Amino acid sequence: MKFTLSSTALSSKLVALSKVINSKNSLPILSDFVFEVENNTLHLTASDSENMMKTSVELTESDSNGKFAIGNHDLLEAVRGFSEQPITFEVNQQENIAKISYQNGHFSLPVENADEFPQAQEISGNATTIIIASNVLSDNINHSIFATAQDELRPVMNGIYFDLTPECLAIVATDGHKLVRNKIFNISSETPASFILPKKPATLLKNLLSKDGGDVTIKFDERNAEINYGDGTITCRLIEGRYPNYNSVIPQNNPNQICIDRVALLSALRRVQPFANDSSNLIRFHIENGVLQLDAEDYDFSKTATEKMSCEYTGQPMSIGFKGSSFIEILSNFDSQEIMIHLADPSRAGLVLPSEQPENQDVLMLMMPMLIND
Template sequence: MRFTLSSTALSCKLFALAKVISNKNSLPILADFMFRTEGNTLFITASDSENSMTTTIELSDSDVDDSFAIENHSLLEAVKSFPEQPLTFEADKNDKIVKIIYQNGQFSLPIESADVYPVAAKIADIAVSIQLSSALLSENISRCLCATAQDELRPVMNGVFFDITPEYLTIVSTDGHKLVRNRIYDIKNDVAASLILAKKPATILKNMLAKDDTLVTITFDNRNAEVTFGDTRLLCRLIDGRYPNYNSVIPQNNQNVLHVDRETLLGALKRVLPFASDSSNLVRFRIDGHVLQLDAEDFDFSKTATERLACEYNGAPMSIGFKGNAFIEILNSYDCQEVDIQLADPSRAGIVVPSQQNDNQDVLMLLMPMLLNE
């Protein structure tokens, strides 16, 4: 078989697909890309047995519909340095070699039969489908990934939970200490349904989705989900299990509200955090009137830091401790100018929300406090 395509298009697609391939594969052929031609379209697939991604490239010419598999590292190294030019693939399945011809030379690589490449699972006929913009999905997944767990005993908490109802779509993640909940009111479904997307496909989507209004379609049954965007399709196995009742842990009566500039607080936390204990990362928030004081200390190495910043606060004076690096992750996940920190008392979870929510959205992040030694 013989076909010609753009070197830049091929390189771009291969590096995106390579994120699916695992370093430790259950089958040797899963270290390969699978190439399949159909008319003047090339379909390229990468898989790790649980996740499979397929994308397409338009061909300049193609002589026959056929397929083969080729090892990913060798091909990636070969094509990554090419300037834009046509590449011609000539595959000889009898000799199990593909010759790749470019403007000033050629090289050859071994190939394998695509017949033994695993076939991706199919979505059941009875499935739920939702659509949302690429930018919206990317933003929500990015925000949730910082709160996913690494818990072997509770694998459901290692993923991102999508909960769709007749009222709204909720995208949630929690590791037991942090919780992120995103409600999107203009995406809903007549029948309630849910899925738990594993961290790997969620990370792939975060890195690949464009920050624009391109529509992304998510179709899922009780075992698998298919995410389609542009000319790419990601098929992934879902995490099986019942997600915790996340609404039950969100306080409903945190009456003390701290209003502060997000960038100012973020900068102050980054400056004091290096002085906190490496084991706890504890930063003390002392709030009194219009002043927020951040304190960090590591008595083992005689390190302390204090910084004060202006704020608006409507409650009684309070001291509450938070894990500094977790708070930084929360603030980095927002792009708003100001945030509200809703508090009840030093022993109860704090809620961080943007001072002004985006249209048709309700986003909050919860962080459990740390014990203070007064």
């Protein structure tokens, strides 16, 4: 079997696929890329046994169909530095060797039988389908993945929750201290359905999805999901279990409301946070008469910091404590220039919202307070 294709096209596909492969694998062949030539198209596959990624690239020429597996590391390192040029594979499957030729040289690598490569899990016939714009899905993963947990005792918290209801599609992430919930109103279903997407395929999608339009189709059943985007597919095993009732922790009436410049508040927090106690990272927010005062202190090392900034405030004077690093993460994952902070009292969760919601969406982030000593 012999085929030729663009070196840069091959390199970009292999770099993306390589992010699926683990450094240590239960099966040696999971360290390989699978190449399958069919009707002048090269289909490429990589897997870690729980996640499988497939993509394709058009060939310049090919003389036959066939498939083989080849080790990822040496091939990726060899083609990564090529300038744009034709690259030709000549595969001798009797001798289990592939000769790869380019303008100024060639190299050879061993190949393996691709039939030994694990197959993707089949999606059942009663699967649910969601069609979502790639830029919307990319933005939602970007703005929620930071809030997922790393909790061995509660694995359901370690992924992004997709909750399809008759009203909307809600995309949720929480670690128990902070929560992100975005409602997308132009996606809904009369039959409720949900799944928890693990962090690894979510991260892969975040890096792969284009911002220039196009739709992503997600088919899922109780155990697996198949996500089709552009010229690729990710098949992954879902996290099983019941996700916490996220609606129950979102307060419905927080009468004290701050409107403030997000970038200015983010900059102020970054200046004040280094002076907070390392173990608690507590920053006190005191709001009164249109002024927000941020205080951080670490008396063990005789460090304190205070910064004041103007804001629009309706409500009673209040002091409330938040974890500085978590609040910085929340502010960093908004796009709007101004944000609204809704507060009830120092013991109840605070809500952070953009001053203007994206079209057909309702974005909300929640932050649990910390105890402060007055």
